[in-house]
Amino acid sequence: MDAVCNGPELQYREKIRAVADALRAHKGPIFVVSHVDPDGDAIGSSLGLYRALRALGKEAFWIAEPPRYLRFLVREEEYTGPLERLPEGALLVVLDAAEPGRVAGAPVEGFVVNIDHHGTNPRFGCLAVVDPSKAATAQMVKDLVDALGVVWTPEIATPVLTGIITDTGNFRFANTTPEVLHTAAELVGYGVPLAELTDRLQWRPASYFRALGAVLSTVAFHFGGLLVTAHLPPGVQVEDSDDFVGLIRYAEGSQIAVFLREREEGIKLSIRSRGGVSAQAVAVSLGGGGHVPAAGATLRGVGLEEAYQRVLAAVEEELRRTGYL
Template sequence: MTQNVDRETVVSRLLAADDILILCHKNPDGDTIGSGTALCLALQQLGKNAAVLCSDPIPAMYDYMPITVFDGSFRPAFVVAVDVAGIQLFGERNNIQEYAEHVNLCIDHHGSNSGYAYETLVDAGAAASAELLTTLIPEMGAKITPEIASCLYTGVATDTGCFRFSNTTAETHKAAAALIEAGADVERLNERLFESRSHARVIAERMALESLEFYYDDRCALICLTWDQIQAAGVAGAELEDLTSLPRSIEGVEVGLTLRQQKDGSFKISVRTGHDTNACNIARRLGGGGHPRAAGCEISGNPDNAKHAILEEVKKELDRADAEKAQ
């Protein structure tokens, strides 16, 4: 059982530690990589030995980040997880499970965090873990350099869909402003993250649109990409992250589902919802979690089984929302 701690405790733990290993989640996105790299740079600035470890390769779209990848050259004495809501999200490659079972501190923004670490700081009101670290790093006595600012901006911007998603708050904009003032190259980052698509990414989107299906009087839209399609397109997993907003963007759709098959055959399912339904309710019942408007889970089995399982939970949530409105 984890001990929930406050910001002061987190700062004191990090300042007292050395030989620090920072863990990111599998299928890394901009928030886990941006947060992990920013924290690593801040700790190194304070004279500490620190490195980042991820089960999966870092996507090329984030190659501007100066990531110190853990190479086994030191024995970790303190393990920190950033943006990882559950132990199953660490993955299995790069010996990450050796450290995932003994996480000293977790810094996260998912209210569904399972409490796997010895101590946990969760701010469910933060749009991204990077938003949380934007204020934590200065509290540690480290300076937010332009490099750190660019890493943190990546996390904040990607987890908010460039400040379009409902998790964006006034505090999110304040964090972004602080990062811009600290030297984040926003024009270059926004172009890289949101305005540039590879040929492979466009091919994958076309395949996804060809799979588009509607359910429950068109209130739910679903797209699906198999592993063979992803391989045929030659697209990296990180490039597919923004596909998750596509089904929900269709007029009249309350619940948008994106199913992406993984190499092991399981399906990573992203759930996006409108104001009347709760994405986390849908994902949690299948062992996942997330936020009220954006959540996810993983399901084993073939495409039909995965669709059936998630659609059953969608119907329950739509029925719940309808019952509430009828009261």
């Protein structure tokens, strides 16, 4: 393992094969985790790899807390609770986590495999496969499962395809390349019920729709409509609110959308952009990260009013950089 950990820089396919070799050779337990507040890619990529490792006969464990709209993918017996320490001889696979501080469920220690598609990832771990050209970490997991030689089943392919669908916005975002569509077609060919899956991914509880009305009442336009914002009003309860930024981003003429919601740790920002405007640049300036079209950050120790002021300042700077102002 140390030889792999300290090995030379490899190309993407070589790195994927190196990870597959390490996973096949490992004799102890393998724990699969992702990031805090997991989305479709985090859950889909980690659950798909966990099932593939189990099919390979490995002593694998999946640690995750999927949001309500994704729980239909999971069987109760597949959950493992969070760990404060990893057992001796364990291998940790971290998926879709842009930095060690965002890893949820287990400490980042021992032999760590880091697979991710966020360009801001610092390449932590003994084996790091980071490729921002990939639309989703699940797309990379597809390549890894192929390299492992596991026989594809609908149970493995469904969560992997879920990760691709959600991170491409149902194949509407600019990251939907021919390679992505080819990968998705392969996964559908393994028995994924595509129409059923895409329909099920849109189900939301009644509380979501009540909260949606409250959120839409906060929609505001700035810089002549280039920026659209909204927030979750205090006291409004909803379990899954990640969709809201995706709704307001379709305001005509907008180049960037920001959705704010108060959490225990601070004001969480979800940011989406188009037209050459970088959501990533805005997020990084606010202490967060992500992709150019989709990013996020958390503002700690501030209220909603100050959070808005910081967002407006950061977005104004990005709009000026890109020539919109």
